[in-house]
Amino acid sequence: MDLDIPSDELSLDWAKNEFATLKCKDVRIRKRFQRVASDFIQHPGASIPNSCKDWAGTKACYRLFDSDDIKVDAILSAHRDAVIQRFEVADENVMLVIQDTTSLNFRSLQCVEGFGPIGSVSGKGNRSDLKTPGLFIHGQLVVGGGGVVHGLAGASIYARKEKKNEPAGKRNRVAIGEKESKRWVEGWREAQRIWEELGGTRTVLSVADREADIYELFAACQQQRREHGGGAGLLIRSQHDRVLESGVGRMWENKQALPIRATLTVELPRGKRGIKERQANLAVRAGRVRLAVPAHKKKYLGLEDSLEFWALEIKEIDPPPGVEGICWRLVTTEPITGEEDARRLTGWYSLRWQIELLHRVLKSGCRVERRQVRDIDKLKAFIALDLVIAGQLLAMTRQARVTPEASSEQWLEEAEWEALAVHAAGGGEPPEKAPTIREAVGMIAKLGGFLGRKGDGEPGVEVLWRGMAKLQMLAQAWLVFRPQKCG
Numbered sequence: 001m002d003l004d005i006p007s008d009e010l011s012l013d014w015a016k017n018e019f020a021t022l023k024c025k026d027v028r029i030r031k032r033f034q035r036v037a038s039d040f041i042q043h044p045g046a047s048i049p050n051s052c053k054d055w056a057g058t059k060a061c062y063r064l065f066d067s068d069d070i071k072v073d074a075i076l077s078a079h080r081d082a083v084i085q086r087f088e089v090a091d092e093n094v095m096l097v098i099q100d101t102t103s104l105n106f107r108s109l110q111c112v113e114g115f116g117p118i119g120s121v122s123g124k125g126n127r128s129d130l131k132t133p134g135l136f137i138h139g140q141l142v143v144g145g146g147g148v149v150h151g152l153a154g155a156s157i158y159a160r161k162e163k164k165n166e167p168a169g170k171r172n173r174v175a176i177g178e179k180e181s182k183r184w185v186e187g188w189r190e191a192q193r194i195w196e197e198l199g200g201t202r203t204v205l206s207v208a209d210r211e212a213d214i215y216e217l218f219a220a221c222q223q224q225r226r227e228h229g230g231g232a233g234l235l236i237r238s239q240h241d242r243v244l245e246s247g248v249g250r251m252w253e254n255k256q257a258l259p260i261r262a263t264l265t266v267e268l269p270r271g272k273r274g275i276k277e278r279q280a281n282l283a284v285r286a287g288r289v290r291l292a293v294p295a296h297k298k299k300y301l302g303l304e305d306s307l308e309f310w311a312l313e314i315k316e317i318d319p320p321p322g323v324e325g326i327c328w329r330l331v332t333t334e335p336i337t338g339e340e341d342a343r344r345l346t347g348w349y350s351l352r353w354q355i356e357l358l359h360r361v362l363k364s365g366c367r368v369e370r371r372q373v374r375d376i377d378k379l380k381a382f383i384a385l386d387l388v389i390a391g392q393l394l395a396m397t398r399q400a401r402v403t404p405e406a407s408s409e410q411w412l413e414e415a416e417w418e419a420l421a422v423h424a425a426g427g428g429e430p431p432e433k434a435p436t437i438r439e440a441v442g443m444i445a446k447l448g449g450f451l452g453r454k455g456d457g458e459p460g461v462e463v464l465w466r467g468m469a470k471l472q473m474l475a476q477a478w479l480v481f482r483p484q485k486c487g
Helices: 009-018 027-042 048-052 055-065 072-089 182-197 215-228 295-301 339-350 353-365 376-402 414-425 437-447 461-481
Strands: 094-105 116-121 130-144 149-158 203-208 233-237 260-268 278-291 307-316 327-332
Touching: 009 027, 009 072, 009 376, 027 048, 027 055, 027 376, 048 055, 055 376, 072 130, 072 149, 072 376, 094 116, 094 182, 094 353, 130 182, 130 353, 130 376, 149 182, 149 376, 182 203, 182 215, 203 339, 215 233, 215 307, 233 339, 260 339, 278 339, 307 339, 327 339, 353 376, 353 461, 376 437, 376 461, 414 437, 414 461, 437 461
Parallel strands: 094 203, 203 233
Antiparallel strands: 094 130, 116 130, 130 149, 233 327, 260 278, 278 307, 307 327
């Protein structure tokens, strides 16, 4: 029996497609990187030596990441090309570019130069002045309006500078380009570039949580759309109750500015602390608002343009005693004229949670904070690769919920789905057809420890990445020991 089977054959096609446009001086560097990416996705969360299988492969991997071609921008740019290509062939008209920031704790690598503080930890004697070294990632996750995860449009991996004591109010006098919060504007600009690349034929929205409720972000978007007759829009959760122009009060307190457009009844899933499933009655208020320039922006930065956007409030009517009622307040460029618009925008914003799941996969699944790489630039490149792999694991999880009856062949190689089906059946011959995505995800989740009891709901990303690691071992054994096909 021939046992000389390349163990990374099952994932190499994925890596070749994902990094087909990686710009390298030598094509051999691109091929080597694709092979390393294949090794990594087969073993999410494994150390570099375990992913590369032997010492020779490990040394080759480290040498590869010494190359000037293997840097963060090059890795993510090649992946971005694959993401845009996937979206272009997809039957979707809406792209959500969801942006968010997360921190990575590298306390175990304190000797490495190039980290910045991400917070404080308690030291001996209850000291709290010890700064935890680490990095931040601000990424943009591309999700279709129907919920399909396509990958990352980009990401910035950076160290935060030590904060200095500043006089009260000084930050209000600093231009956005000199603040760390400029990342939110840059994230929208990435969405704008994609809108242009797609020829303005698709709706592209930059989606973000409260931290992105920044006047300069809204102003940049409004200016682009006014001057060029269109562009990427915004869907932002509100943090500030902004002043309306003409002195007619504030955005959320003015009932006349936001009339009730509809009432919705929704089913809420189980919550934390034993909160049961329940129905919630929601009042939808929405309207077009003109927001005044904040006084400090006008005084210190010379900004003069008021903002004209749509505001949407979804608030629970009479929540049960002891239960915090739902209240979402969103600001968007999308018109809201009735219940259908409100439902659509609420559904799109609810997909923002996917980037939180991406961060969870990156940290708990890919275990990126355990990387033992003692050069900051090389470490960032490994983080970029882990980000792409985390996105692929998340995409498979999401696909099971969006198109559950589609064939798993678009995600799994033949040896993978055959091994999975035979293992789930307790032996025997593999089926002639690949299982559906829902069936495959259920089997993989059970490999990862999912019990599938009544009330457990759909499997999450954590059990899936554990299951995927076990599936790779099953598939490799299946390639060696499966019955030989005749003919």
